[in-house]
Amino acid sequence: MPFRLLVGRIRAIKGILLAALLLATSSVAQGEESPAMRVLQTDNGTRFGLFGERKKTSSPTFFVFATSVDDMNKYEVYSETGRELAKQGWLYVTLDPPCHGRDSKKGEPATLSGWAHRVKNGEDLMQPFVKRCRDVLDWLVAEKYTDPDRIAVGGTSRGGFCALHFGAAEPRVKAIVCISPVTNPLVLREFAGVTPDRTAGIDVRSLADKLAGRPIWISIGNHDERVGTDDCIAACRRFVAASRKKQPAALSPVELIIAPSKGHSAIDKAYTRAARFIVDTFDEDRPSLSFTVVEAGQMTMGKTTQGGFDEKPAHTVRISRPFGITSRVITNAEYERFDPGHRKWRGVTRKSKDDDDPAVYVSWHDAVAFCRWLGQKDGATYRLPTEAEWEFARRSQPELFEYDGAVVENWCLDGYGPYGPDAETDPAGIVDSPIKVTRGGPWKASGKLPHITNRLGNVPGDRNRVVGIRVVRGQFPKPSTRKVAPTRRWQRNVVQSRHEWKSPVAADQPWFAEPIPFAKIPAELDGGPLFTKHNHCPGIAWCANGDLLAVWYTTIQEWGREHAIAGSRLRQGRDAWDEADLFWDVPDRNDHTPTIWSDHKGKLFHFNGMAVEGGWHDLALLMRESNDNGATWTNPRVIAPKHGFGNMPISSTFRRADGAICVPCDAVPGANGGSILHISKDDGKSWLLPSRGKPVPTFSSGKSGARIAGIHTGVDQWIDGSIVAIGRGDAISDRMPLSISRDGGVSWTYSASPFPPIAGGQRAVLRRLRENVLMLVSFTKGSTFSSDTGTRFQGQGMFAALSEDGGKTWPTRKLLTDGKRRTLDGHAWTNRFTMDATHAEPKGYLAATQTPDGIIHLISSGIHYRFNLAWLRLPNRNP
CATH class of the missing domain: 3.40.50.1820 (Alpha/Beta hydrolase fold, catalytic domain)
Structure with missing residues (x-):
């Protein structure tokens, strides 16, 4: 039709x-005799x-x-x-x-x-x-x-x-x-x-x-x-x-x-x-679609007051030509004329199961291909609406959005990026943006349509339950020349020469530097895209040029749609981190959570979860790469496309001895249920999930299963090929669970570790150091530690433990403090705390990396600690 x-x-x-x-339209093919x-x-x-x-x-x-x-x-x-x-x-x-x-x-x-x-x-x-x-x-x-x-x-x-x-x-x-x-x-x-x-x-x-x-x-x-x-x-x-x-x-x-x-x-x-x-x-084979005419005109796009930060500044936009826009979102029956295989998505969400329900689980690439297919049918030009056209249509024809506008968002043609202050005619977005604009859709908090100027976006390869298609019949706008600008602080003036790493002290000389803050939110960015209220869940990696790069999430509420990823750089030779800037964000989708990892060969990897709306229960998993010390990044690739559990990455990425990259993720959104590994054997090109389809294990001593015991796992490979992991929750005998895999992370055997379990606001880290020592950093409400005088004392807070036999024994334990009294801001759930001879940071989500000079860089939710292995082996100062 x-x-x-x-x-x-x-x-x-x-x-x-x-x-x-x-x-x-173009003529029907010529050349045949009448x-x-x-x-x-x-x-x-x-x-x-x-x-x-x-x-x-x-x-x-x-x-x-x-x-x-x-x-x-x-x-x-x-x-x-x-x-x-x-x-x-x-x-x-x-x-x-x-x-x-x-x-x-x-x-x-x-x-x-x-x-x-x-x-x-x-x-x-x-x-x-x-x-x-x-x-x-x-x-x-x-x-x-x-x-x-x-x-x-x-x-x-x-x-x-x-x-x-x-x-x-x-x-x-x-x-x-x-x-x-x-x-x-x-x-x-x-x-x-x-x-x-x-x-x-x-x-x-x-x-x-x-x-x-x-x-x-x-x-x-x-x-x-x-x-x-x-x-x-x-x-x-x-x-x-x-x-x-x-x-x-x-x-x-x-x-x-x-x-x-x-x-x-x-x-x-x-x-x-x-x-x-x-x-x-x-x-x-073609659907019957009705179009509504939207006449040319002018509007003030965006908002000067209220609204989100990305709706500013309000500016004049002129739509120079009338256009036709489908009178409703494309339905399942209409889309499946183009892609019959799409029927498998029906009923995955109760909002889309019948012929006349909006077609969801379509990517931006799918939507563009659908428009191209329509054009091949009759020679006319069909495309997605620009963001400006969508907002103009919503203003001038609000009745078009009364039914399906509350159900699904609509893909737009544009790349997402900041508005400019100047008047524009037929704007077409940002040319080099990795995000495509979406508009409209449900608003989880109220169940009502979001306001007209609200902006959203999505990764063009993503398919989810809330994004569908409207089609425009009309010429393509003039291609955009606008690029994402300005560059972020962590992107500016990045040195590209390779650094020659040299330790500040001899390897056997204990070294501990003054803790410094790294999550520094500039006042002008507070309120969006960054926030001072809640900064949490970091990742850290070293760069080949000698810099450190840290990422973490920044938000008002952990489950909120404002949730974004901040980033900062500690430049080689400096003792203070740059002010933070936006590192990654899929607009109006919860970005739980980031991790960043150096492959020790000059390449950086960024892994991030992406929710459908708010929360972290329905994430997909994204990956980006950088070959220039984190100054620029590839467009994101969806490596675990099915939204659901098991796609929230934790900052413990490691490479197995056989070269496979292992990215740990929480298996569940709750407090218990374990962790899993996403594994790539071809340097990130393809991924497998060994735990897929396997039953949830019983996490008790001597049992085995396909998951690591505990969420927020710390995990790394020992020199004998075994993989050692700890976690939060799923306690065994009232101890933090310990999981060991001897088949590359496919199956795990469980036992009780000697360490106390941790709880909300805490995440431990486990790293194999260059010296072939396992380092665990975790938290205690009160444990006994040895002092440099041979006495023992009770300490509280963050501590480190060392194992030289693959996690069998942990003879060295140290409260992570140099004994100096100081007050620090740990951000997130930690807030301000006092560090002294018997008290270390009480909470925090930990991440760690060891640079080629042997220095261990440990970050919590707000503080950067620097020390070496010799200092960890040194007993605490007698309080």
């Missing part, structure tokens, strides 16, 4: 070019012209009317639509209209003057013609020429009038096309002096009820005085009204194109367009 710009959706203004937005006409006769003696041969199976057939049968070969323009259809396997047929050819009567005027003559004399002008047409159709069906389910009619000028009458009388006619048709005979000069009562029965407006619901395509010049442009518009309005009366819930399938033409002549490419309309009507 075709796309139709519905007359019922256009405000009636006489003389205006209603179809300015309907674009000219079929010759044969003059045949039915058993009842009805004479007609047939173009084409009888085939093995019955053919779709087009009845075309314009002039006499004998003259159709003289005036090929009248049969141009038929010739185009013949290239698609159609037959086409013509008959003498009333008062033409063999239908002329002796003593009466010919052609249109003959029409007027018959009407004045009270003769039925059209009934005998319709009867002859039916006789021909019956004969063609009986003789197996014609498929009775695929019949279309059409005509030019007086032929269009005939086509409408035949279509109204014959229910087998499924589509009607008319080019510059006569609709009201009284407009014709030949009918001068004929009274309206004589033509009331043949004026095509009288046919509206019989034509109701039938696909009709009509084109006419914008000032056709011969047949009357205004009368044609009036007739189409009547057809639309009748269709709506017959089917109130449906939009009338009437398409009217008004365009410039010289006098009484066909508009540009009218015959080719008519042929496409017919082919599309019978094309079972």
Whole structure:
């Protein structure tokens, strides 16, 4: 079925070019020889012209009317639509209209003057013609020429009038096309002096009820005085009204194109367009979509006050051309004409299971391909709306978004990025953005539509339950030249020369540096995209140029949609971190959580979860890479595309001895349920999940299963190939669980570690150091530690433990303090705390890396600690 710009959706203004937005389309492929006409006769003696041969199976057939049968070969323009259809396997047929050819009567005027003559004399002008047409159709069906389910009619000028009458009388006619048709005979000069009562029965407006619901395509010049442009518009309005009366819930399938033409002549490419309309009507593979016209205009886009930070500054935007936008989101039935395999997504969410429900689980790439497919069907241009067009349509046609706007967001054409202050015409977003704009959709907190100016975005490769498609019919905007600017603080002035690492002290000399803050939120960024309220869950990696790069999430609420990723750089040779800046964000989606990792060869990896909306229960897993010390990053790739559990990365990424990269993730969104590993054996190109489909283990001593015991795992590989892991929750004998894998992370055996369990606001870290020592950093509410005088004391807070036998024993334990009294801000759940000889940081989410110079860099939710292995082996100072 075709796309139709519905007359019922256009405000009636006489003389205006209603179809300015309907674009000219390319011609049907040329080069095939036109079929010759044969003059045949039915058993009842009805004479007609047939173009084409009888085939093995019955053919779709087009009845075309314009002039006499004998003259159709003289005036090929009248049969141009038929010739185009013949290239698609159609037959086409013509008959003498009333008062033409063999239908002329002796003593009466010919052609249109003959029409007027018959009407004045009270003769039925059209009934005998319709009867002859039916006789021909019956004969063609009986003789197996014609498929009775695929019949279309059409005509030019007086032929269009005939086509409408035949279509109204014959229910087998499924589509009607008319080019510059006569609709009201009284407009014709030949009918001068004929009274309206004589033509009331043949004026095509009288046919509206019989034509109701039938696909009709009509084109006419914008000032056709011969047949009357205004009368044609009036007739189409009547057809639309009748269709709506017959089917109130449906939009009338009437398409009217008004365009410039010289006098009484066909508009540009009218015959080719008519042929496409017919082919599309019978094309079972294309959906029937209705479009609403949005006229050109101007608006203030965004907000100066209130709203999100990315809605500012408010600025003037002009939409220079009218455009058509689908009257609702594309449905499952419509999209699955293009992609039948999409049916597997039905019912995954209760919002989309039936034919008429919005099609979700479509990526931006899917949506673009769908638009391209539509264009291939009829040669017109279909695309996604720009963000500006979407907002303008929402402002000017709010009723379009009342039903499905509360269900799904809509993909936009644009790349997401900051607004500029200047006025723009037909803006097209940011050219190099890794995020595509989405608009509209549900608002989880209130269940109401988000405000008009609210901006969202998504990774173009993602498919989820809340993003669907609206389509625009219209030219593509001029390509954008805007790029993401300005560069972020952590991207600026990044040295690219390779650093020669040198320890500040000899390896056997204990070294501990003053703890420093790293999560420094600039005042101008507080309130979005960064926030001072809650900074948490960090990751850290060293760069080949000697810098350190840290990332963490920044938010107001952990489950909020404002949740974003901040980043900062500690430049080589400096003792203070740069102020933080936005590192990563998928707008209005929760970005739980980041991790960053150096492969020790000069490449950095960034892994991040991405929620559908808020929270962290339905994440997909993304990956980016950097080969220039974190100054620039590749576009994100969705490496675990199915939203759900098991895709929240933890800062313990490591590489196995065989080269495989292992990214640990929480297996569940809750406090217990374990952790899992995503594993890549080809440096991140493809990923596998060994725990997929396996049962949840029983986390008790001596048992085994496919998950690591405890969430927020710390994990690394020991020198014998075994993988050692600890976690939070899933305690065994009231101790932190210890998990060991001897098959590369496929299965795990559980036991109780010697360490106390940790709880909310705490995350431990486990790293294998360059010296082949396992380092665990965790928390205690109170444990006994040895001092440098040989005495023992009670300490609280963060401590380190060392194992030189793969986690079997942990003889070295140290409270992570140098004994100096100081007050620090740990951010997040830690807040301000006092560090002294018996108290270390009480809470925090930990991450650690060891640089090639042997220095261990440990970060909590807000503090950066620096020390070496020799200092860890040194007992605490006697308090």
